[in-house]
Amino acid sequence: MPKSKNRVGKILKDYHKTGRKGLAWLVDPDKFKNAALFEEEHAWVKDSDLDLIFVGGSQLSRDNFKEVVISLKKISGEIPVVIFPGSQMQLAEEADAILFLSLISGRNPEYLIGHQVLAAPIVRKMKLEALPTAYMLVNEGEITSVQYVSQTIPLPNSKPNLARATALAGLYLGMKFFYMDAGSGAKSPVSAEVIASVKSVTNNPIIVGGGLDSLAKVKTAYENGADLLVIGNAIEKNPSFLAEVLEYKMLLNISLNVN
Numbered sequence: 001m002p003k004s005k006n007r008v009g010k011i012l013k014d015y016h017k018t019g020r021k022g023l024a025w026l027v028d029p030d031k032f033k034n035a036a037l038f039e040e041e042h043a044w045v046k047d048s049d050l051d052l053i054f055v056g057g058s059q060l061s062r063d064n065f066k067e068v069v070i071s072l073k074k075i076s077g078e079i080p081v082v083i084f085p086g087s088q089m090q091l092a093e094e095a096d097a098i099l100f101l102s103l104i105s106g107r108n109p110e111y112l113i114g115h116q117v118l119a120a121p122i123v124r125k126m127k128l129e130a131l132p133t134a135y136m137l138v139n140e141g142e143i144t145s146v147q148y149v150s151q152t153i154p155l156p157n158s159k160p161n162l163a164r165a166t167a168l169a170g171l172y173l174g175m176k177f178f179y180m181d182a183g184s185g186a187k188s189p190v191s192a193e194v195i196a197s198v199k200s201v202t203n204n205p206i207i208v209g210g211g212l213d214s215l216a217k218v219k220t221a222y223e224n225g226a227d228l229l230v231i232g233n234a235i236e237k238n239p240s241f242l243a244e245v246l247e248y249k250m251l252l253n254i255s256l257n258v259n
């Protein structure tokens, strides 16, 4: 399918308008093994109720980003493949869009604006749809890969007012999407209070990820205002979890009458 202008942005804004809940599966290129086997095992994905495929990692120790995106495009059908970049190195023209992140919970200029300046001309050349995204790490106590790599302190899960003020700053800076991340594999996901407090100040789509490894955690995040959930590690550990969450989301959307 040819890239159409603002397609992914429209999908995300639609969740907010209709109340429909979405799911993104995060594929980590560092853990990607055999392309042919991956494509065979995931041939069902294009016919599923999955909303988006995210691709990215905080480390990227392997030079396979483009290859992974090409494989994902083969199994995704109409489902958009969106880059979730850990750095300006993670770009591929085959993708449909990029979360143009600024890590506004931190105070590291490289992750606030540095990577973005290096990436911007390439994003333009590749004609990727850029999604201006306020990226906030929310965690208390654990050191996750993203924290370590970005050398930033996350917002505390127990201080919803700080998250709210940070999101408001993002909003006034013109950011259109809000991504709260507890960090990959986090023991505790972003708290209900933090999600709800950010939701209370913006009508823009809210993305939540990090440590969502049970249907109970998925339910809490959706109920407190997440429009799109992102799951990576729990699916790596147990591939059938993706189908379980998709089933849960479908039933939830039917019960909300927004399917």
Ligand SMILES: CC(C)=CCC/C(C)=C/CC/C(C)=C/CC/C(C)=C/COP(=O)(O)OP(=O)(O)O
Pocket: 028, 030, 055, 056, 057, 058, 059, 084, 085, 086, 087, 088, 099, 100, 101, 102, 103, 110, 111, 112, 115, 116, 119, 135, 145, 146, 149, 150, 184, 185, 233
């Ligand atoms: C190029 C642009 C616009 C921005 C890139 C630079 C920024 C601001 C990045 C945000 C901070 C960061 C390092 C995000 C990485 C997010 C990500 C893809 C995490 C995926 O999880 P991993 O941390 O790789 O998980 P594992 O530790 O489980 O492998």
Ligand SMILES: O=P(O)(O)OC[C@@H](O)CO
Pocket: 026, 181, 182, 183, 184, 185, 186, 208, 209, 210, 211, 212, 230, 231, 232, 233, 234
């Ligand atoms: O791997 P998990 O813990 O699902 O986290 C997904 C993503 O939000 C991490 O940046």
Ligand SMILES: [Mg+2]
Pocket: 028, 030, 056, 057, 058, 059, 060, 145
């Ligand atoms: Mg990784």
